[in-house]
Amino acid sequence: MSKKPRFPPKPRTIAFVLFPGFQILDAAGPIAAFEIASEFAPGAYRICTVAAKAGTITSSSGVAMPAAAMSAQRGIDTLVVVGGSGTRQAIYDKATIAAINRTAGRVRRVASVCSGAFLLAQAGLLDGKRATTHWRRAAQFKQMFPNVQVEPDAIYIEDGAVWTSAGVSAGIDLALAMIAEDLGAEIAAEVAREMVVHAKRPGGQTQHSALLELDAPRFSDLNAWIGRNLSGDLSVERLAAQAAMSPRTFARAYTADTGVTPAKAVERIRAEAARAALERGGALQEIARRTGFGDPERMRRAFIRHYGAPPAALRRTLRRA
Numbered sequence: 110m111s112k113k114p115r116f117p118p119k120p121r122t123i124a125f126v127l128f129p130g131f132q133i134l135d136a137a138g139p140i141a142a143f144e145i146a147s148e149f150a151p152g153a154y155r156i157c158t159v160a161a162k163a164g165t166i167t168s169s170s171g172v173a174m175p176a177a178a179m180s181a182q183r184g185i186d187t188l189v190v191v192g193g194s195g196t197r198q199a200i201y202d203k204a205t206i207a208a209i210n211r212t213a214g215r216v217r218r219v220a221s222v223c224s225g226a227f228l229l230a231q232a233g234l235l236d237g238k239r240a241t242t243h244w245r246r247a248a249q250f251k252q253m254f255p256n257v258q259v260e261p262d263a264i265y266i267e268d269g270a271v272w273t274s275a276g277v278s279a280g281i282d283l284a285l286a287m288i289a290e291d292l293g294a295e296i297a298a299e300v301a302r303e304m305v306v307h308a309k310r311p312g313g314q315t316q317h318s319a320l321l322e323l324d325a326p327r328f329s330d331l332n333a334w335i336g337r338n339l340s341g342d343l344s345v346e347r348l349a350a351q352a353a354m355s356p357r358t359f360a361r362a363y364t365a366d367t368g369v370t371p372a373k374a375v376e377r378i379r380a381e382a383a384r385a386a387l388e389r390g391g392a393l394q395e396i397a398r399r400t401g402f403g404d405p406e407r408m409r410r411a412f413i414r415h416y417g418a419p420p421a422a423l424r425r426t427l428r429r430a
Contacts, residue, residue, distance in 0.1 A: 120147075120155035121186035121291065124212075126225070127160050127176045128205055130195020133168040134277050135222040139189060142284035145300045150292050157182065159212075161204040169194050179208040185216045187287065191280070192223030192243065200231045210234070218287070220272035222280035229273065230254040238268040243276035262416055281306055323374050325366035328352070335378050339401040343375045375401075380415045383408055387424050396420075 123143050125136045136158065143154045160166055160176035167173040190209060199205050210232040213219045221229045226242040227250065229235050235257045242250050247261030260266060265274035265283045274283035281304065289297035323332055331352050335343060348371050349359035363371050383400040393405045402408035409419045416423060 120152050122155045122157060122182070122184055123187045123189060124157050124159045124179070124182055124185045124216075126179070126188065126190040126205075126209060126228075127158050127166040127168075127174060128195050128199040128202065128228075129167055130169045130193055130198065131166065131191050132193030132223060132277060133170050133172055133174075135191035135193060135225065135280050136168075136174070138278060138281040139222065139284035142281055142288065142300055142304065145303050146288045146292060146296060148303075149296050149299050153292055161202065161208045179212050182212075185212060187218040187220060188212055188216045189280075190219075190221045190225035190228050192221065192225040192227075192276075196224040196227045200227050206232050218270050218272065220274070220283060220287070222274050222283060223276045226250065226273045227253070229271070230257055234271060235273070238271055239266050240268065240271075240273040241266050241275050242273065245276075323367045323369065323377070325363075327366055328363055332374070332378070335375060336382065339379050339382055340399055341401070343401065345371050348375075376411050377415060380408075380411045383412070383420070384416070384423065387420055393420055 123139075125140065127136065140156055143156055147154045158166075158174055158176045159179040159182055161179060163178040163181070164176060165173045166176050188209070206228065209228060213232065213234055219229065219234060221240075221242075223243045224246055226235065226240055227246075230240070230250070230253070235254065237256060237258075239258045239260055241247075241260050241263040244261050247259055250257070251259045263275065264279050265272060265286060267286070272283060272287070274280055285297050285301055285306075288300055325332075331348065334351060335348070341347075345356050345360050348363075349356040352359050352363075354362065360371055363374070367374060369377070379400045379402060383396050383402065386396045386400065393408070397403060397405045397408040400408070402411065405420070412418065412420050412423065
């Protein structure tokens with residue numbers, strides 16, 4: 110018989126940091142997860158929203174939420190900084206950054222959702238740590254905060270008492286992982302079932318799909334065909350023939366619609382397939398052959414370009430995850 114999780118003698122307070130222009134799902138998704146966890150484990154959590162100063166904070170959608178002053182909240186267990194387009198201004202708001210920094214020094218756990226990682230980094234809380242953020246802003250994050258080890262393809266990362274998660278819905282993954290740590294995997298699974306989400310996403314930690322990123326109505330069927338024929342001839346000439354276009358017209362149109370050249374798109378789709386194969390296990394030579402790279406060295410160079418690490422290093426990371 111498995112032991113029942115030991116619930117805290119008093120609720121853990123989960124405080125969500127808001128600022129003008131925050132993304133409402135970054136807050137609402139994790140809030141719902143902790144709320145539902147408290148139904149399965151009564152008294153487990155208390156939820157509140159906070160800001161640098163008390164008031165009504167308007168999200169990027171125009172929907173507003175009330176927030177108490179961070180300095181007025183006592184006994185916060187976990188501080189969660191949400192993200193959103195407003196982070197571009199909030200990162201330079203001295204009162205917000207100072208309040209996050211002060212509060213972080215008296216809580217058990219600090220976290221961010223999506224671009225909320227920019228605020229944690231600005232507060233100096235991510236120096237020397239592994240972290241993630243929304244994949245679209247990962248390059249900007251690396252440039253702004255070179256002392257942070259950015260892993261742009263992760264759904265969430267726990268580095269000691271600091272947690273970071275990827276874009277929008279990844280905040281739910283983060284909350285579920287925290288619930289599992291606090292109350293046990295069984296309750297986290299119950300919460301996931303209630304929310305109709307995966308307790309742990311299938312396919313490992315990948316944030317997004319190459320096929321989604323390359324989505325262009327005119328070439329969606331072609332991109333799907335590429336994914337089914339990775340080990341075949343995927344030259345511009347062959348792709349143009351599949352699209353019933355001349356090679357020159359095809360290359361120009363594909364680049365205009367997707368933002369990348371056909372060759373770069375093929376490499377990206379192959380790299381994603383190879384990464385998924387790494388998670389399932391198998392020899393690098395065989396994975397390189399099946400995904401069209403031909404040899405492990407060519408695959409290694411592609412992985413460094415797209416993921417910042419060679420296949421062997423990513424495999425070790427995935428196994429730890």
